[in-house]
Amino acid sequence: MDFEKLAQLDAADPLAHCRAQFVIPADTVYLDGNSLGLLSHATQARVAEVTAGQWGQDGIKSWNKHQWVQLPQRVGEKLAPLIGAAPGQVVCCDSISVNLFKALSAALSLVKQQDEGARPRHQVLSTRDNFPTDLYMVQGLSSIVGSERCELQLADESELLANPQAFITEQTAVVLITEVNFRTGRRLPVAKLIEHAHRVGARVIVDLAHSAGAMPVALDAWQADFAVGCTYKYLNGGPGAPAFIYVAKRHLPAISQPLAGWFGHANPFAFEADYEAAPGIEKMLSGTPAVLAMAAVDAALDSFTGVDLQQLRAKSVQLSELFLDLLESTGCANEFRCISPAQSHERGSQLSFAHDDAYAICQALIDAKIIADFRAPNYLRVGFTPLYTRFTDIGLAVERLAQIMADKSYLAPQFQQRHKVT
Amino acid sequence: MDFEKLAQLDAADPLAHCRAQFVIPADTVYLDGNSLGLLSHATQARVAEVTAGQWGQDGIKSWNKHQWVQLPQRVGEKLAPLIGAAPGQVVCCDSISVNLFKALSAALSLVKQQDEGARPRHQVLSTRDNFPTDLYMVQGLSSIVGSERCELQLADESELLANPQAFITEQTAVVLITEVNFRTGRRLPVAKLIEHAHRVGARVIVDLAHSAGAMPVALDAWQADFAVGCTYKYLNGGPGAPAFIYVAKRHLPAISQPLAGWFGHANPFAFEADYEAAPGIEKMLSGTPAVLAMAAVDAALDSFTGVDLQQLRAKSVQLSELFLDLLESTGCANEFRCISPAQSHERGSQLSFAHDDAYAICQALIDAKIIADFRAPNYLRVGFTPLYTRFTDIGLAVERLAQIMADKSYLAPQFQQRHKVT
CATH class of the missing domain: 3.90.1150.10 (Aspartate Aminotransferase, domain 1)
Structure with a gap:
């Protein structure tokens, strides 16, 4: 050597x-940053500061004093340039699994509106070799809304790439595609698949778990509809760190998602009995943000400054x-x-x-x-x-x-x- | 004075x-431990140890070496005696909002099985003055499964207590009740409401956000069906700390929940394409556990030792x-x-x-x-x-x-x- x-x-x-x-x-x-990225010194210092300095010294006051309440949006905006997203389209929250459920529901609601009158399409196309949680969340949604409204359809990855038109058809409601295969490392041509999907009126959810922080991603330029991703791999946010979710601005007014927790409400601190979704990307939030974990992500992202x-x-x-x-x-x-x-x-x-x-x-x-x-x-x-x-x-x-x-x-x-x- | x-x-x-x-x-x-409990010295030390000592030094190996993979169950078991639950019925995960969605779906699936043949009941009864996120999650679930399968019904708290039979009827599928009202501090007679509900075949979800860690709770003795709760109030788990969910053992074999992430799979590390729910309480898990945040909860709970x-x-x-x-x-x-x-x-x-x-x-x-x-x-x-x-x-x-x-x-x-x- x-x-x-x-x-x-x-x-x-x-x-x-x-x-x-x-x-x-x-x-x-x-050589395992694709599974769990390493701790940065800044993250270590931030976690200590948020724990002892903020929570420990300022307790509940920290929600305003240290802007905890804005963490999901702030971290989302810091992430946005790494995935090719203009402002107002990304928040950090929940796990990638939970965010997939939101994105799937939102995408199906969009397709239903667009197909109004006609029998709405219900097929969710993915690849057999996708990361299992992606497939499980489709199965989970299907289990409560019924297969007539959400049905998982699996394609072999290579067959899909060889002949996208055979799989992405007028029956397809949503294409759920992970850019980089977790087993093989194969990178799929997302932009091309989005083009195919849009040609037949289907919507696309891109899973960026193995992309974000490892390579340039161009969600806006690709005209992606939805995306989810992980912050604990190449973004070094920490074990089980909160994930992110992207919704293209053009879809925000029309979509809804069912995990309608109080942080997604237009006015969470009015404590109203009726849910009214926030107008912007905040409508994708659900419960109270996980402050310690999200602060770690926030600090970890700083290592991309100037890169x-x-x-x-x-x-x-x-x-x-x-x-x-x-x-x-x-x-x-x-x-x-x-x-x-x-x-x-x-x-x-x-x-x-x-x-x-x-x-x-x-x-x-x-x-x-x-x-x-x-x-x-x-x-x-x-x-x-x-x-x-x-x-x-x-x-x-x-x-x-x-x-x-x-x-x-x-x-x-x-x-x-x-x-x-x- | x-x-x-x-x-x-x-x-x-x-x-x-x-x-x-x-x-x-x-x-x-x-005097705000009912909103955000204080940091314990042990929690501060644990967060530092998990961050610098475990993640920092052992990276991915920590999932086994430091038993991160068992955190949801371990923290659940530590929590169990504080809420009157025998082992095998509690896990720590996600936010209380997300856990409410799982509990609601599971409770409705249970009622549907029990009413098989007949038109399944669909009413979810709660109190108008419940914490808003509880009501929002019912509305969110209803928005995708339809009001004919999940419909929120609101009762005035005092009217419900004065005349439970008038509200908890043969039409009621689920009663969603928070033991302690977040605004007024009023404590509802949960055991009595559960009795009423069971008499008509309805299932009960108890929200323990303002109970756990503040008073004895007796889920098993009450014959509660499901419960959710918060760890960042009287349990001092940290801002936005992961919540918990309880499912009575007798219901575990029959229920399913739609947020079917890979950590709820019977064999997550086999990476199979088809979801097969874990047999036990683990079926209520969804995505990868938030390790830093959950380790904080784990340490915080130690302050209840011997209390x-x-x-x-x-x-x-x-x-x-x-x-x-x-x-x-x-x-x-x-x-x-x-x-x-x-x-x-x-x-x-x-x-x-x-x-x-x-x-x-x-x-x-x-x-x-x-x-x-x-x-x-x-x-x-x-x-x-x-x-x-x-x-x-x-x-x-x-x-x-x-x-x-x-x-x-x-x-x-x-x-x-x-x-x-x-």
Whole structure:
């Protein structure tokens, strides 16, 4: 492994300075930012300040004094430029699952209005290999409104891309598409799918869980209708951090969503018995914002200040290409089947490898302080976070992986024994 | 004000030692634990540990190493004895609003099964003066399933109590009742209402937002069907902390809920495309747990270790009776109309007073470091948290209130000017 050359790449990296903002676990190469991003020093300080300084010292007064009450909107506006959204279209709240339920309901209500008179369409098209919670939320909504008003239809990802018109038809109400596949890292051509959907009057929900903070996203330019996303992966908002939801401005006056909690009310502090939705994006809020967790997201987003997203993407591509090249050079590449697309523009910011012993190999890597992760049934995933992953890290990771494959240390019983992983 | 006598009461208080567990804002009397409970030292330490020590040092490994993955259940089990629930019936998750939606859907699904064949009942009975988010969630569910399957029916609280049979009828599917009214502090006879409901085959959801941590609650003994509650009031879990949900064990096999996120799946880490609900209380979970916020709740609950809830309730009653007595003795009691019930057993752990200038009086009190709160249209609320409120605090609060009323300092422009309050 030519670490001198890798050090040169790091020295020339225009984003190299970003790494110092993060708490890097000691002697560790962290390639799991696609599952849980790292803590930044600013986030650590903010959580301490909000806990001891604000809640501890000012109690209830903090809602106004420290503007807790505006957190969902403020964090939403900070997120907006990272996903190509003009102001007034994004809020931070709830989990991505709960936000999917809102977006689905809102999209169906929109299609119903648009199809008025006619029998409203009810098909929600998604990909079989989408992240399960996306599919579950469609099934959940369907379970209470009935399959005649919401019915999940699954397409094979490759078949959908090869022939979108065959799947996105006049029967389609909503297309629910995740830009980057969580298993394979495959990046779908969202703009193209939105075009197809709009041509037949369907609405699109884009799941940006594996996109936001890893690459430029252009929701407004794509004419996306709705989007949801996660803040705890590439946005480093913390474990289980509140998610976000985007609704295109043009749809805001017409839509409604059923999780009509008091924070989505036009005038929450009037405590009226009748729900009246807020006119703007606030109508997507539900209960009281999770202040500690949302403050962490707010602080985490500051590490993107001044970061050029094209540059971020370029580094992400460079890191993954380097990983593939080095793996090839070690001679162990042929032990794995790379299930991520060969072309970098068709990938997100991760690589996935199939191997019968993927679970044990992942455990052996973690034991060697290379943090990768495993996804059922037999995939090893490595994620690249351009803000803190160094080229040197890629060298270290591949070197140790090659070692593990060479000495077959992953066959040791302690690595084979399964436990719950996320 | 006889502060010597109050100091004696504090000295004799068997819960006096609990106060040292909390961060008490300097020179402040905090009577707003019914809105946002105070930070405990243990919570502050835990949040720091989970942030820097766990997330910061162990990243993704923490899900197993620090048992983040079990947080919703673990916190639920810690909460259970405070609300009279045997194990396996409570989880901590989401907001109270979102949990209400799940409980409502589950209760309606249960009634539908029980009424099979017949036209299912659809009325959800609540009180007009319930906390608005409770009513909004019924309206939200109704907006997507239709009023023929979910229809909100409002009763006047006093009329309902005077004549429950007139409102809880064979048409009633679900009774949604909050034990303690957020405006008036009135405590409703939940056990009796549950009896009435069960007699006609209706199911009951109890909202414990203003009960949990303030008084003994006996969900199992009451034969409650469902309950939801808040952890950021008397349970001191932190601003916007995750809420809880209870489902009686006897209902768990039969019910389903539509916010079917991956954490509610029987086998979340198998990443299957089809939703299969977990068999137990975990089926009420939805998305990824909010770890930082839930860890705060977990730590906060430790301040109840060894606390006798009957003793807690007795002190709460003593504190509120003392407040009323002292207010009477200052001669300014007649300037207010106490809208809380006169009988202590009919009250929660707060007192509410109507006054045309309630908003300004509250601001003047806060300025004098007596933290009370205001609720529209014209109520001043004072809450008593037996874990940290001292008898001396009540003396200080009433003394300053009497002063403000005597010198009419609340008429000053800075106190009259309104801003958003929570």
